[in-house]
Amino acid sequence: MIDDTLPLLDLHRHLDGNIRPATIWQLAERNAITLPTANFEEFIPYVQVQHSEADLLAFLKKLDWGVAVLKNLDDVKRVAYENVEDAFNAGLHYVELRFSPYYMAMNHNLSITDVVAAIIDGVQAGLKSFNIKINLIGILSRTFGVKQCQLELEALLTFKDQLVAIDLAGDEYNFPGELFVEHFKQVRNAGLQVTVHAGEAGGAKSVWQAITELGATRIGHGVATITDQQLMTHMVNNNIAIESCLTSNFQTGTVNNISQHPLKEFLNFGIKACLNTDDPAVQGIEIKHEFEVAQKILHFSDNEIKQLQKNALAVSFLSNNDKATLLSNQNT
Numbered sequence: 001m002i003d004d005t006l007p008l009l010d011l012h013r014h015l016d017g018n019i020r021p022a023t024i025w026q027l028a029e030r031n032a033i034t035l036p037t038a039n040f041e042e043f044i045p046y047v048q049v050q051h052s053e054a055d056l057l058a059f060l061k062k063l064d065w066g067v068a069v070l071k072n073l074d075d076v077k078r079v080a081y082e083n084v085e086d087a088f089n090a091g092l093h094y095v096e097l098r099f100s101p102y103y104m105a106m107n108h109n110l111s112i113t114d115v116v117a118a119i120i121d122g123v124q125a126g127l128k129s130f131n132i133k134i135n136l137i138g139i140l141s142r143t144f145g146v147k148q149c150q151l152e153l154e155a156l157l158t159f160k161d162q163l164v165a166i167d168l169a170g171d172e173y174n175f176p177g178e179l180f181v182e183h184f185k186q187v188r189n190a191g192l193q194v195t196v197h198a199g200e201a202g203g204a205k206s207v208w209q210a211i212t213e214l215g216a217t218r219i220g221h222g223v224a225t226i227t228d229q230q231l232m233t234h235m236v237n238n239n240i241a242i243e244s245c246l247t248s249n250f251q252t253g254t255v256n257n258i259s260q261h262p263l264k265e266f267l268n269f270g271i272k273a274c275l276n277t278d279d280p281a282v283q284g285i286e287i288k289h290e291f292e293v294a295q296k297i298l299h300f301s302d303n304e305i306k307q308l309q310k311n312a313l314a315v316s317f318l319s320n321n322d323k324a325t326l327l328s329n330q331n332t
């Protein structure tokens with residue numbers, strides 16, 4: 001099982017995919033937003049996947065109520081704070097929380113820049129209450145198009161010193177990475193790291209594109225990588241990591257069955273793959289559940305579990321000093 005001598009990390013965790021159903025309910029009431037049902041229990045299926053969804057877009061729809069109730073910056077700050085609390089309660093030692101400020105701002109016309117500031121504030125307040133380390137990743141929501149992503153990027157870059165990376169997320173199939181080459185030039189010029197959702201709803205070509213044209217050193221999901229041996233070799237040789245999310249890949253229909261997930265093959269091939277949640281509140285799971293899934297359904301040995309933990313630390317966007325500190329904290 002999970003090795004306590006190594007820290008527990010979650011590198012692929014959406015802040016705006018982890019808004020508690022109870023918080024959505026309360027904010028809707030306070031902000032006079034009508035929800036589709038008058039009963040909390042009946043509301044849960046609107047914001048939480050019950051089994052699996054038809055595809056990625058159906059899955060992503062479950063995130064919409066969480067951001068629909070964010071009427072002001074205090075609401076944004078609250079969900080950021082609660083994300084820190086949830087990560088701490090999940091037993092995590094270090095988390096890279098990612099968020100799309102436009103997606104959180106759009107329903108009530110909040111300023112995208114103000115939303116980024118509110119997220120940073122909320123996370124900092126959380127860090128005062130809970131003993132956990134957190135870094136932030138800004139997301140460009142490709143679903144809203146090239147121009148909107150440019151505005152989102154500009155808001156994020158205003159706070160570039162408080163971010164470690166920029167990600168591209170959303171509708172991979174209809175908004176391929178080719179559309180965002182100019183955006184990621186700016187990201188790299190700003191000195192930020194790049195992780196990209198690829199090979200989830202798109203094929204191996206999408207993963208190649210993310211690496212060679214967008215400059216990604218980590219790939220979110222990357223399930224389609226398994227279909228291209230040359231790509232796998234390229235990833236090993238160039239130290240490109242895969243952020244795997246087992247339950248999410250089942251719930252989005254990316255794999256029909258978790259037992260068919262290629263994570264073990266990635267690991268055995270030498271790709272630095274690690275295990276993550278994705279959207280914990282929407283999925284109704286936490287990080288420890290994902291390790292249980294790896295062990296029970298994919299039959300990971302204790303050594304392979306340990307390798308996932310080691311890979312997460314190695315590929316995290318932490319400085320070498322911070323990695324060493326995190327590791328030594330586990331052994332004191």
Ligand SMILES: [Zn+2]
Pocket residue numbers: 012014169197220278
């Ligand atoms: Zn994701």
